[in-house]
Structures are given as C-alpha cells and as structure tokens.
Amino acid sequence: MHAFKYHKAGSLADAAAAWSRGDDAKLLAGGQSLIAALKLRLSAPSDLIDLGGIQELAGIRLEAGGITIGAMTRHAEVARSAEVQAKIPALASLAGGIGDRMVRNMGTLGGSLAHNDPVADYPAAVLGLNATVNTDRRKIAADDFFKGMFETALDAGEIIVSVSFPVPRRAAYIKFRNPASRYAIVGVMAAETAGGVRVAVTGAASSVFRVAAMERALAANWSPDALAGIIVPADKLNADMHASAEYRAHLITVMARRAVQAAN
Amino acid sequence: MKISMKVNGKPVSAEVEARTLLVAFIRDSLRLTGTHVGCDTGQCGACTVHLDGRAVKSCNILALQAEGADIRTIEGLASPDGTLHPMQEAFREHHGLQCGFCTPGMVMSAVDLVNNHPNPSEETIRAELDGNLCRCTGYHNIVKAVKAAAAKM
Numbered sequence: 167m168h169a170f171k172y173h174k175a176g177s178l179a180d181a182a183a184a185w186s187r188g189d190d191a192k193l194l195a196g197g198q199s200l201i202a203a204l205k206l207r208l209s210a211p212s213d214l215i216d217l218g219g220i221q222e223l224a225g226i227r228l229e230a231g232g233i234t235i236g237a238m239t240r241h242a243e244v245a246r247s248a249e250v251q252a253k254i255p256a257l258a259s260l261a262g263g264i265g266d267r268m269v270r271n272m273g274t275l276g277g278s279l280a281h282n283d284p285v286a287d288y289p290a291a292v293l294g295l296n297a298t299v300n301t302d303r304r305k306i307a308a309d310d311f312f313k314g315m316f317e318t319a320l321d322a323g324e325i326i327v328s329v330s331f332p333v334p335r336r337a338a339y340i341k342f343r344n345p346a347s348r349y350a351i352v353g354v355m356a357a358e359t360a361g362g363v364r365v366a367v368t369g370a371a372s373s374v375f376r377v378a379a380m381e382r383a384l385a386a387n388w389s390p391d392a393l394a395g396i397i398v399p400a401d402k403l404n405a406d407m408h409a410s411a412e413y414r415a416h417l418i419t420v421m422a423r424r425a426v427q428a429a430n
Numbered sequence: 431m432k433i434s435m436k437v438n439g440k441p442v443s444a445e446v447e448a449r450t451l452l453v454a455f456i457r458d459s460l461r462l463t464g465t466h467v468g469c470d471t472g473q474c475g476a477c478t479v480h481l482d483g484r485a486v487k488s489c490n491i492l493a494l495q496a497e498g499a500d501i502r503t504i505e506g507l508a509s510p511d512g513t514l515h516p517m518q519e520a521f522r523e524h525h526g527l528q529c530g531f532c533t534p535g536m537v538m539s540a541v542d543l544v545n546n547h548p549n550p551s552e553e554t555i556r557a558e559l560d561g562n563l564c565r566c567t568g569y570h571n572i573v574k575a576v577k578a579a580a581a582k583m
Contacts, residue, residue, distance in 0.1 A: 172431060172448035172494050194495070201490050202472045204449070214448070216495060242484070246546075266561025267542065268475060271484040272491065347473070348560065 167204040171213045178222055178302050178325060181215050185323045188213030193325060195238060195277030198269050223276065223327060226250065232332040233257075234300075237276025237325075242267070244275065256337040256355065256429070260291050263341065265348050276326040279311070282318050282373060284404065285349035289374035290339060294355030294366030297331045315372040334359045336388075338428035340421045341369070344408055351409050352417040356380075356425035358388060365422060370403050370414045380422055388430075390423035435499050437462070438506025446493045453477045455493035456503060464504040464534045468563070475562035478535035479503050485542035487561070504534035507541070516582040517541050517575070526575035528566035536562045536572060544580045552577065 171188070175181035185191045191213035194200060203209040217223055223238035226247050233253055235244060244250055245262030264270055264278075264287050278288040279299060292299065292308045299306040302325045311319050320326070334357045341353030350369030357364045365380040383392040398418050400411040409417070434443035437460060444459050456462050456479065465488060468476030472490040479488045480502040507515040514522070517537050527533040536559070543550060543558045550558070555576045556569070564572060 167449050169447065169449055172492070174494070174497065194492075197492065197495065198472070198490060201451075201492065205451075205470065205490075214492075216492075218495060266475070267558055268478055268485050268487045268539065268561045269472075271481075271486050271542075 167207060168210040170204075170211055172216065173213060174216045174219055176219055178220060178327070181217060181220065181325060182302065182323060184213065184215045188215075191215055191323075193217055193280070195280070196240065196273040197277075198265070198273040199277065199281050199283060217276075217325070228253070229330065232330055234328050234330045235275055236328050237279075238274050239276075241265070241270035241273050241275070241278075245270065253333045254295070254331055254337065256334070256339050256357070257291055257295065257331060260287050260339040260355070263287065263339075263343070263348075275329055279329065280318060280320060280326055282312060282316055283349075284315050284372055284374075285344075285351070285369045287339070287341065287350055287353055287368060290350075290353050290355040290366045290368040291331075292329060293374050293376060294339070294357045294364050295331050295334055295337060296357075296359050296361060296364060297329050299326055300328045300330060301326050312373045317373070332360060336429040338425045340424040340428060342417050342421055352414055352421050354418060354421040354425045356384065356422055356429055358384075358429070363388070365425075367398070367418050367422075370398070370418055372404070377418070377422070384426060388426060390426045393419055393423050393426065431494060433493055433497055435496050435501055437501045438503060448492070448494060450493045451489055452479070452481075452491040452493045452496050452501075453488035455496075456488060456501070462503050462505050466531055466534060468531065468535070473561075473563065474532070474535070475539055476532050476535040478538040478562065480538060480542065483545070485539050502538075504538055507537065515541070517544070517579040520575040520579035520582070521572075524571050524575040524578055526567070526572045532562060532564040532566075536564065540572075540576045540579065543576065544583050548580065548583070550576070550580055 173184040189212040192211035241261045250258040337357035339355045341350040353368045355366045363381045363385045368374045400415040403411040405411040466476040468474035477489040
C-alpha cells in the first residue's frame with residue numbers, strides 16, 4: 167500500500183482535529199474493509215486516524231427503551247452481548263453472521279455503516295429496525311442515512327459515535343450468503359417495529375432499500391404467505407458473476423418469507 | 431514510528447512504517463515465520479494470530495493497531511518445556527494437515543473457536559472455521575482434530 171501518516175486519536179476532538187489537518191485523511195475503525203482496500207491500492211489516504219482508543223465510542227447500553235451500541239463495538243461483541251441477545255436477537259444473530267470469526271473480532275458497527283458496502287449486513291439492520299445513527303455533530307434517521315453505493319449522509323470528517331436501536335416487537339434477518347466471501351447476495355431484515363412493519367434488503371442493489379409492497383402486505387397479515395407473488399423488479403438490482411438480477415429478485419422474496427417465518 | 435507490544439509473553443519494540451502490516455512485523459521484524467501469508471486479500475486465514483486473546487487476521491491489521499497489545503503466534507502455543515498445546519497434539523494425532531501451509535492459522539483459529547465454544551458440535555466447528563481455507567485436506571481431519579482437542583481443553 168502507499169505510505170500515509172498514522173495518528174492514534176485519544177478523543178473525538180483529537181480525531182476531528184487530526185482529520186482537518188490532513189490533506190485526504192480517513193478514519194480507521196476495525197480496518198477490515200479499509201486495510202484490505204489500501205493493500206489493493208483502491209484507496210490512498212494521506213493520513214489514517216485510528217479510532218480504536220476513544221472511550222466514547224465503546225460499549226453497549228440499554229437506553230430509552232432501546233439499545234445504544236458504540237461505533238467501535240466489534241461484531242463479535244454485539245453477537246455475544248447478553249443485552250442484545252435478550253432484546254434484539256435478530257441483531258445479535260446478524261452480527262454473528264458477518265464475515266468470519268477473525269473479521270468479527272476486529273470489524274466494527276460504525277466502520278461498516280460509514281463504508282456502506284452494498285453487500286454488508288448492518289445496513290439492513292439499521293434500516294430494518296429504524297435505528298438512529300448518532301454522530302459527533304447530529305442524529306441521522308435510518309431512512310436518511312444510506313445514499314448509494316459506498317455513500318452515506320455523513321459529511322466529510324463526520325464521525326459516527328453510536329447507533330441507537332429501538333426494540334422491535336419481532337424481527338429476523340435471513341441472508342443468502344456467497345459461499346466464498348460470506349457477503350450477502352441477498353439479505354433481508356423483516357421487522358415489526360413500534361412504528362410499523364419494515365422490510366430492508368441488502369446485497370441486491372447499490373445500497374440497502376425497503377420494500378413498500380412487502381411492508382403493506384405484512385402489516386395486514388404477518389405471515390410468509392402474505393408475500394407470495396410480491397417480486398421486486400429486477401431492473402434496479404445488481405447483476406454479477408455470483409447472481410443475475412432476476413435471481414436476486416427471486417431470492418429477495420424467498421429470504422423475506424424465511425425472515426417473516428423466523429421472526430415468529 | 432515506534433511500536434511496542436508483547437509477543438508470546440515477551441515485550442518487543444521496534445521502528446515500523448505506518449503502513450507495516452502486523453503480519454510483516456511478526457514475520458520480517460521478529461522473524462517469527464510460523465504465521466503465513468496465504469492470499470493477501472484477507473480471506474484465507476493462514477495469517478491468524480491472537481490479539482488480546484482474540485483470533486484476528488494479521489495481514490489485515492496495521493502493526494500500529496496492535497500497539498500495547500498481547501500477541502500470541504503459533505510459536506507461542508506450546509509450553510516453554512516444548513509440550514504441545516492440546517490443539518497441536520490433536521492435529522498431529524488426527525492428521526489434520528498435509529502441506530501444513532494453512533495449519534498455523536487453522537490451529538490458532540481453532541484454539542479461539544474452542545475458547546468461545548468449549549464443547550463444539552461438528553456443525554459449529556465447520557461453521558466457525560469458515561475463515562480458514564485449506565486446499566489439501568478437505569477439512570475432515572481438521573474437524574476431527576478440533577473435536578478431539580476440545581475434549582481435552
């Protein structure tokens with residue numbers, strides 16, 4: 167990889183200051199996507215600011231009837247958290263299925279969301295559960311956060327501090343994983359939240375999206391059969407060597423039905 | 431930049447570039463070549479070491495991210511008197527390797543697996559080792575070895 171300057175930030179203020187001093191700085195969370203990108207020279211920042219030492223970004227806590235998870239919380243920590251398993255088992259299960267065990271020991275919630283890989287799992291959780299992304303500048307609602315492929319509502323230098331997940335009445339995440347990379351070819355989070363039914367699909371398009379037709383059908387009747395015949399049009403879906411757009415469209419309905427079944 | 435950490439119980443310090451990967455630091459600076467670079471894209475797991483007791487892929491971490499950490503490599507698994515760790519013994523007993531290239535990463539990953547799942551089923555072992563690729567064995571003897579080691583750990 168190309169050379170860069172490394173800074174270990176001791177606080178959010180420290181990180182923000184280091185970021186503004188750099189020509190083209192990037193924040194380093196778990197590095198499981200970023201370091202890999204640097205090795206392939208897909209990215210060549212002037213400075214890397216390591217967020218690993220910032221206490222404010224750590225921890226999982228029960229708050230305001232939901233769970234707030236610090237941005238630097240590793241996927242493995244979310245997966246084995248007693249609080250998350252008790253209150254939002256779909257989230258613990260999703261975290262436990264990301265990548266492989268070594269990736270889960272380093273990768274973080276904040277890093278995954280800021281990166282917004284189209285085939286990542288956490289975006290489906292945040293959009294499907296109607297979570298709020300708390301940054302060092304503001305709170306961003308799930309519906310406003312995901313903008314496009316590798317693109318979010320975050321402004322330059324803005325740092326995710328934590329994510330607040332309300333507790334759903336019921337929810338499940340089912341993914342059809344690529345057998346080699348373990349990424350989602352299609353992943354569906356189906357949730358009955360306090361604000362209504364939400365169905366969030368990752369892996370299938372340039373960014374995570376909701377399926378209004380499925381949400382309406384499930385609001386009337388929460389059962390897999392309610393989704394029979396509801397197919398997302400293939401024209402906006404990804405086609406690649408792993409799956410055609412039509413196959414992804416088919417998988418969305420299959421995974422959604424399994425998620426509804428699993429949430430019961 | 432200056433770096434210091436504990437590796438296999440011993441404090442080490444050195445000068446590294448910011449872009450030095452942990453695997454390069456372990457192999458090139460510390461001459462602990464048991465940790466292998468298999469794919470360089472973070473998929474094969476041959477570079478697996480323990481960082482503060484957690485299995486991680488050392489090819490996908492900067493050495494500087496491990497500042498102050500407690501690192502254990504394959505060389506640090508056996509007892510000081512040379513007695514093999516139960517996992518190493520089980521791989522030997524159950525022929526859990528052929529060429530041996532994936533083996534250090536496989537063993538380190540498996541130790542972490544059993545630490546988190548003390549009595550893993552075959553299904554759990556196969557699922558939890560999905561970050562370690564082996565081209566030789568077809569995994570059957572690896573799974574047998576991990577099951578046998580778990581019973582002794």
